[in-house]
Amino acid sequence: MEEEIRIEDFLKTAKQRAFEVDFFKGADEYERWEDVDFDGEYEIDRTFTVEVEDIKAYSEGIVDDNALFNDEAAAEAGPYGGLVGHPLFLTPIAFWLTGDSGPGSWVRTPGAINPGQKIEFYEHIRPGDTIRARSRFHDKWIKRGKRYLTYLTEYTNQRDELVAKWWATLILPTSRSDEVHQF
């Protein structure tokens, strides 16, 4: 018999416990590929204030035991002068800032497929940082019958320093429905 894996068993941080884990909930309201606003640019209201537990939980989740991403004392003595996030620690930040509805909610579309990503990094992300984001339409296209969508999001910290730019692309299904789900 297949072992049941409960998401709840892996929720460690305050943000993980507060985040809506059911991507079907409200899915009918997610933005759709066909509804994208080409001129759309929006400042995301939510912020992500980085806690030590956020950085460590991400490192654990990607099975990375590098001391610079996990051990405050070792990181303090290391080349970055303190704990920093793994580069792709930007992933939970992106999902947190998007939230569960509104602009950018297409990233939660059940069955969306990730074809590849492009990210530029400008600053480390450290405990105590407060990350904000501004996002805008970049491209959408059809290739071999699949519908691709790309948004460019710029992430800044509390000093208004550019932290990262992420060209986030997904292949979106033609239906958000649980029952009719086709590319």
Place this chain on the structure above:
Amino acid sequence: MAEVTFDSVQLDTQLPEIVREVDQRVITRNAAASLDYNPIHVKPAWAKQVDLLGEGTTIAHGMCTFSFMTSVVTDWCAPSGGFVSGLESRFIRPVRPGDTITCKGVIREKHPRQAGKSFVVVELSAESQRGQVVATATARVVLR
């Protein structure tokens, strides 16, 4: 470990590999870590029902494979203060529970710049236990 500097690195040097075994626990833990609970990753029954990519299983997050590949670079350069300034990935085949992924990196380009801005480009790949490339990526790394 020897200090990694722009002057010291050689083109075509292979970086130490990373091997990761992927099962549903690894995938679900990654979902919690990344806040990406797309049911194609965490709902086996739904994945079986919709059968998006054949075989009717969940698939690992592309970002999970991407993180494994990126760790090849950070394991190598971070202790010397290297900074990953760019990443670009392409996910080619799904990674499923039961897969073992081997991630490799090779230094392919050196870009001299003024002090503190010189960078190298590392080509990354992730292969399954069947010898199939499941993902590729490039990483731009600023070295001291």
